[in-house]
Amino acid sequence: MLTPEGERVHHPRYDLETDPELLRTLYSAMVTARRVDAEGVTLQRQGELCLWPSLLGQEAAQVGSAYALREDDHAFPSYRDHAVALVRDVDPLRLFRMFRGVTHGGWDPAERNFHLYTLVIGAQTLHATGYAMGVGYDGADTAVIVYFGDGATSQGDVNEAFNFAAVYNAPVVFFCQNNQWAISERVDRQSRVPLYRRAAGFGFTGVRVDGNDVLACLAVTRAALDRARRGEGPMLVEAFTYRMGAHTTADDPTRYRDAAEVEEWARRDPIARLRTHLDKNGWADPDFLDEVEERSERLAVRIRDSVRSMPDPPLSEFFGATYAGGHPLVDEERDGFLDYQASFLDAEVS
Incomplete structure (x- = not known):
């Protein structure tokens, strides 16, 4: 729906009505997420965090899908979904407390319907499916989304979740961020077919979306959630994107991937794509762009100061x-x- 050159394209099946205000909101959310993420990497390098998994390059997939959620929907993240947390209005310091090692989770899932980060690969798909089955039994007009990566699709938990969701017609959207690398394993070592096609084997719908196109991610996820609420069962959305940084700050991606590949994907940058679209249409003046950068920087400074002064909890906690x-x-x-x-x-x- 938004080409790498910033041109708007209308899809015959998944259409989306947009206005300048929505586009500016999505742009601001992506810029903020990238700045918070960069601060996480820096703080870990300075010894202030134990670990940090970067979302660099995946902002469109996370922001677009998160803005498709209604307030009463439930999101089950993995451990890289910082932009989703921000869109759900989770205080980023709660994320940083966890990666500093001073909490086990750091927030109440019921506050924002945003569940705890799951570091066990793929386990959250079972949690989400079980919750969605409960929602279905209750007859609630709500839906569940669960985030995971391409590598998680090789885990038994994910395939079990697919099966249970299909058999019980659970109102859950499986949102796979295919960032091409499961740490150092390419996606073609995870599957011989496109990941979205796995859904057909379990009896439900799958679709691949340009994960660097925030509008496409928003439109398709919204349609998938609406479908789930209507009682039409689960859907798998494969957001085809790229992890621009390391798997985590404990990883060195230069050991297993080519710099030319990274440069190629950098030309598809999701934030630059939307900014180009805004610029072409005169919907983002310098004052707006400066304000977004300044607000993101203020948030990063607050995070930095708070993390550095964060007390260690008593071990008895x-x-x-x-x-x-x-x-x-x-x-x-x-x-x-x-x-x-x-x-x-x-x-x-x-």
Whole structure:
């Protein structure tokens, strides 16, 4: 729907009505997500975070799909979906606390219908399918979306989720961000057919979308969610995109991929594509562009200052997140740990 040259294209099946205000909103969200992501990489390199998985290059897939959600829809992310979190109005500091290692999750999923990051590859597809099955049994007018990568499609959990979702006609959208690399394994080592075609084997619809086109991602995801709400079952959306950075800050992509490939995909940059479209139509004046950059920078500065001053939690807090209502065995273990910890203080005093 938006070519790499910034030209608007209308699709006969998935159409989307847009206006300058929507386009500016999508642009601002992508710019903000990229700036927050860059701050995460920098903070990890400075030793302030344990790890950071970059979303660089995948902003359109995440922002477009996230803006297709209604407030009462539920999103189940993996661990790279920072732009989705921002669109769902999750405080980015909650993400940073987790990657600093001071929380196990950091937010209440019910606050924004945005569930916790899942680092176990593909496990969140089962969580989402189970939740969607519950939604279906309740007869609720809502839908569920779950995010995962191309590498996750090789996991049994994902294929089990596909099967359960199809058999139980669950109102769930499987949103696969095919960024071409499962760490150092190319996507053609994950599947001999395009990933979206796997849906047919389980009995539901699959579609591939240009993952660097924010409008296409918005239109197709919105249609998939509407379809799920109508009781027409699951749908697989394969957002064909590219991971411009490393898999995580613990990875060195220069060891397994060619620089020319990265340069080729850089010419399809999703943010540059939308900005070109805005510029061509006179819908983004310098004041707007400057304000977006300044607002993103202010957010990055807030994140930086907050992370650097973030206190470590008392170790006893780890015992409080196991059971919602407490448990006598956990209470006993916590008391034993506190006695053990106090013994070091007693030794120092003596």
